[in-house]
Amino acid sequence: MGQLDGKTALVTGAARGIGRAIAEKLAGAGADLVVCDLEHAWLAETAQAITAMGRKTLALATDVSQGPSVQRTVDEALQAFGRLDILVNNAGITRDGLLVRMAEEDFDRVLAVNLKGTFLFTKAVARAMMKQKSGAIINLASIIGLIGNAGQCNYAASKAGVIALTKSAARELAGRNIRVNAVAPGFIETKMTAELSETLRNKMLETIPLARFGLPEDVANIVLFLASDASAYMTGQVLNVSGGMVM
Numbered sequence: 001m002g003q004l005d006g007k008t009a010l011v012t013g014a015a016r017g018i019g020r021a022i023a024e025k026l027a028g029a030g031a032d033l034v035v036c037d038l039e040h041a042w043l044a045e046t047a048q049a050i051t052a053m054g055r056k057t058l059a060l061a062t063d064v065s066q067g068p069s070v071q072r073t074v075d076e077a078l079q080a081f082g083r084l085d086i087l088v089n090n091a092g093i094t095r096d097g098l099l100v101r102m103a104e105e106d107f108d109r110v111l112a113v114n115l116k117g118t119f120l121f122t123k124a125v126a127r128a129m130m131k132q133k134s135g136a137i138i139n140l141a142s143i144i145g146l147i148g149n150a151g152q153c154n155y156a157a158s159k160a161g162v163i164a165l166t167k168s169a170a171r172e173l174a175g176r177n178i179r180v181n182a183v184a185p186g187f188i189e190t191k192m193t194a195e196l197s198e199t200l201r202n203k204m205l206e207t208i209p210l211a212r213f214g215l216p217e218d219v220a221n222i223v224l225f226l227a228s229d230a231s232a233y234m235t236g237q238v239l240n241v242s243g244g245m246v247m
């Protein structure tokens with residue numbers, strides 16, 4: 001018996017990295033999965049891994065920053081599975097640069113994907129969850145949304161926004177038995193962080209008390225906890241998964 005038997009989960013940005021690890025973790029706990037990402041083809045490996053675990057999966061091309069694309073994805077998911085119990089807003093991007101040099105479009109795009117995408121999916125899925133009178137929504141924030149970071153004004157603002165959105169949605173939806181929580185990862189080994197220089201990586205490692213970078217699975221374990229009834233009395237919370245980088 002898995003913790004999520006009989007449940008259906010939707011994970012955005014599930015083609016690789018943390019999103020893929022989350023999708024596989026939830027499937028391993030018994031959930032059927034709707035996985036989406038910018039390009040359908042990118043999802044093939046995630047979908048294969050899920051079906052190999054004996055779970056049903058639907059893979060869809062979605063741009064989380066576009067309202068019609070989000071609505072189409074949620075409609076198709078509900079048509080295929082009849083319900084959505086878990087939503088993980090994971091899709092996210094960086095467009096780093098110092099404030100005085102940051103292009104307006106780099107600010108807008110990061111806010112559109114990270115923050116507006118989370119709003120659009122939460123809105124579309126909340127309607128179905130309200131009818132069911134149950135649901136768990138988990139948003140990927142970042143410790144950068146708590147402490148800020150030079151060169152990441154756009155990203156930090158988007159993730160601070162995700163935290164505020166999480167708390168507001170948690171207050172609005174609690175009466176319908178829908179819990180909304182966030183995870184704030186520190187430095188996790190994925191494509192997003194692979195592009196950083198060796199010098200910067202070493203400097204960051206010195207700031208992590210547990211003395212290692214995180215793995216996508218470290219984040220996926222906490223998302224599973226927030227998606228399951230083990231966290232039934234938690235809503236509006238932000239859990240740091242940063243090896244102690246932020247306390």
Ligand code: NAI
Pocket residue numbers: 012013014015016017018019036037038062063064065089090091092093113140141142143184185186187188189190191192193
């Ligand atoms: P990643 O870059 O490896 O994967 C992100 C996925 O999102 C990709 O598959 C990408 O195609 C997809 N995506 C991007 N824009 C999209 C859009 N408009 N519509 C649909 N899908 C889109 O990133 P990673 O590292 O796995 O990050 C996942 C989440 O975790 C992000 O929200 C990120 O901000 C957050 N995070 C990551 C940390 C890290 O150290 N890697 C630290 C803190 C937070």
